[in-house]
Amino acid sequence: MTNPIKFDIKDLDFYYGDFHALKNINMAIESNKVTAFIGPSGCGKSTFLKTLNRMQDLVPGTRVDGLIRLDGEDIYQKNYNVNLLRKRVGMVFQHPNPFPKTIYDNIAYGPRTHGIKDRKELDRIVEESLKGAAVWEEVKDKLDRKATDLSGGQQQRICIARAIANDSDVLLMDEPTSALDPISTNKIEELVHDLKNKYTVIIVTHNMQQAGRISDKTAFFLTGEVVEFDDTEKIFSNPVDQRTNDYISGRFG
Numbered sequence: 001m002t003n004p005i006k007f008d009i010k011d012l013d014f015y016y017g018d019f020h021a022l023k024n025i026n027m028a029i030e031s032n033k034v035t036a037f038i039g040p041s042g043c044g045k046s047t048f049l050k051t052l053n054r055m056q057d058l059v060p061g062t063r064v065d066g067l068i069r070l071d072g073e074d075i076y077q078k079n080y081n082v083n084l085l086r087k088r089v090g091m092v093f094q095h096p097n098p099f100p101k102t103i104y105d106n107i108a109y110g111p112r113t114h115g116i117k118d119r120k121e122l123d124r125i126v127e128e129s130l131k132g133a134a135v136w137e138e139v140k141d142k143l144d145r146k147a148t149d150l151s152g153g154q155q156q157r158i159c160i161a162r163a164i165a166n167d168s169d170v171l172l173m174d175e176p177t178s179a180l181d182p183i184s185t186n187k188i189e190e191l192v193h194d195l196k197n198k199y200t201v202i203i204v205t206h207n208m209q210q211a212g213r214i215s216d217k218t219a220f221f222l223t224g225e226v227v228e229f230d231d232t233e234k235i236f237s238n239p240v241d242q243r244t245n246d247y248i249s250g251r252f253g
Contacts, residue, residue, distance in 0.1 A: 003030040006170060006200045007052060012066035014044075014051060016059070021047050023224045025066070029217070034192060034201045036211035036232065039221035040253040045204045048221070049172050052202065053089035054082050070170075087114065090163025094175040096155035098147035098162070103130075103139050106147045106158055110166040125165050132198070133161035134191045153184025157191065164199070171195060173203040177210070189214050208248060212236050220244045 007029040014022035022044050029035050037045040050056045051064060054075065068075050075085055087110070098106050107126040116122060126143070130136040135157040139150070147158045156176055163171055173192070177185040192214050195201055205211050211218050212232060219229040220243075228235060228244045239245045247253050 003032050005029065006031040006071065007202075008067075008069040008072075010067040010069075012048075012051070012064070012068060014047060014056070014065075015063040017061045021224050022051070025226055027219065027226060027229055029200065029202060031200050032196050032198075033216040034196050034203060034214055035217045035219065036215035037202070037204045037219050037221055038206075038208055038211050039227075039247070041206070043221040044224040045221050046174050047224075049174055049202060049204050050091075052170075052172060053086050053091060055086075055091065057082065087166045088168055089170040089172060090166060090168035092156070092159050092163055092171065092173045092176050095179050096152055096159055098150075098155050098158050100146065100148055102144050103147045103150075103158060104143040106162050107165045110162065114166070129161040129165040130158075132164050132195070133157045134187065134194070135161060151184070153180050153187055156180060156184070156188060160188075160191065160195075164195075168199065170200045170202070173201065175204050175206060178206065185210075208236075220247060222247070 005028045009025055009027045012022060012025040013020065025048060037049065039045055047056065051068060056062050064076055070089070074080070099109060104126055107129050108122045111122060111125050116125070127136065130139060135154055138154060147155060150158065160171070177188050180188065189210065192201055192203065203215065215232045217229065218232040218235040220227045220235065222243060228239055228241045235244065236248060239248065
């Protein structure tokens with residue numbers, strides 16, 4: 001079943017100075033599905049992910065050509081509200097990075113920044129976000145403890161809760177389980193599966209088995225290009241491009 005298009009990317013090129021990092025990317029990412037980006041290190045997966053909420057704007061000397069539309073609106077147009085973009089399109093990084101604050105203040109930080117001061121409303125957002133990230137039952141009695149005191153897997157779910165507390169509708173995840181143990185990885189994978197009911201999830205992973213387990217669509221990147229983008233089942237069972245087949249079968253990467 002085809003869902004509405006969340007991100008529509010046309011003829012995207014991205015440069016670090018003179019280096020042509022992304023080449024002619026064309027992709028339609030569907031709402032409420034999990035889309036995985038796979039490929040060897042340095043192939044452009046994370047760079048592309050960060051163009052989707054303009055994190056790459058923070059890197060000097062970068063340039064974007066082409067078009068990225070979010071719900072039909074060009075996010076690189078002049079006067080586009082980048083703060084609103086990053087509120088809508090949350091980011092979860094490779095290593096858990098909770099603020100050195102209490103669990104409560106980690107989750108309330110974004111809403112407060114966007115003008116919400118009412119304690120009851122903040123309480124509601126904190127509880128709903130922690131429930132949404134499947135960590136509420138583990139932390140509900142210690143919201144005044146520092147988030148940095150939690151285990152790595154719990155910290156990563158706090159970071160997911162912090163992202164969705166901003167009323168995001170897209171979650172970008174850059175190898176969110178690579179620093180975690182197998183049990184925590186399994187919890188995050190189960191969470192991702194549930195999150196797509198409310199969010200569009202885009203995940204970069206080096207773990208092909210993980211992509212196969214949790215994603216609906218998979219894009220295979222190589223040297224800054226998208227070699228193939230299709231249903232995950234098709235990418236893994238019957239890829240069109242020989243390079244995709246070689247990567248998935250372990251011939252390189």
